[in-house]
Amino acid sequence: MRLFPDVSAHVAAGPEGDGPGDGGDGGNGGGQIGIATRTRTKPKKPSQFKVLMLNDDYTPMEFVVMVLKGFFRMDMEQATQVMLHVHQRGVGVCGIYPYEIAETKVTQVMDFARQNQHPLQCTLEKA
Ligand code: TYC
Numbered sequence: 001m002r003l004f005p006d007v008s009a010h011v012a013a014g015p016e017g018d019g020p021g022d023g024g025d026g027g028n029g030g031g032q033i034g035i036a037t038r039t040r041t042k043p044k045k046p047s048q049f050k051v052l053m054l055n056d057d058y059t060p061m062e063f064v065v066m067v068l069k070g071f072f073r074m075d076m077e078q079a080t081q082v083m084l085h086v087h088q089r090g091v092g093v094c095g096i097y098p099y100e101i102a103e104t105k106v107t108q109v110m111d112f113a114r115q116n117q118h119p120l121q122c123t124l125e126k127a
Contacts, residue, residue, distance in 0.1 A: 051106060052125055059119060067112065
């Protein structure tokens with residue numbers, strides 16, 4: 001894992017350039033002022049986020065299964081497995097998505113649970 005962002009732009013001479021007769025230092029005394037010209041050649045993958053489901057004592061199991069089928073494209077078997085995992089272990093992964101999609105899923109699940117008066121909680125975590 002890289003610790004620092006990939007700074008792929010580089011500093012070029014400003015409009016006065018380093019043409020003949022202008023001193024050869026870009027006009028700023030050898031400093032770093034200039035225009036970034038190079039474009040990124042290696043586009044960054046958008047970072048991924050886990051959508052986590054939390055256990056509680058009140059939300060019916062059938063409701064959780066319905067949520068997993070409806071919002072996370074799971075079939076009955078998968079949804080039941082994940083629901084039971086969360087029920088037994090306290091937390092489980094519903095899916096992994098780019099940030100905006102993960103955030104949307106969390107909002108949709110929380111809204112749907114609230115509309116049905118269930119305390120079901122869902123959250124995000126960087127994958
Ligand atoms: N623990 C709940 C019950 O016994 C079921 C449940 C499972 C609730 C998963 C939330 O994310 C959850 N009815």
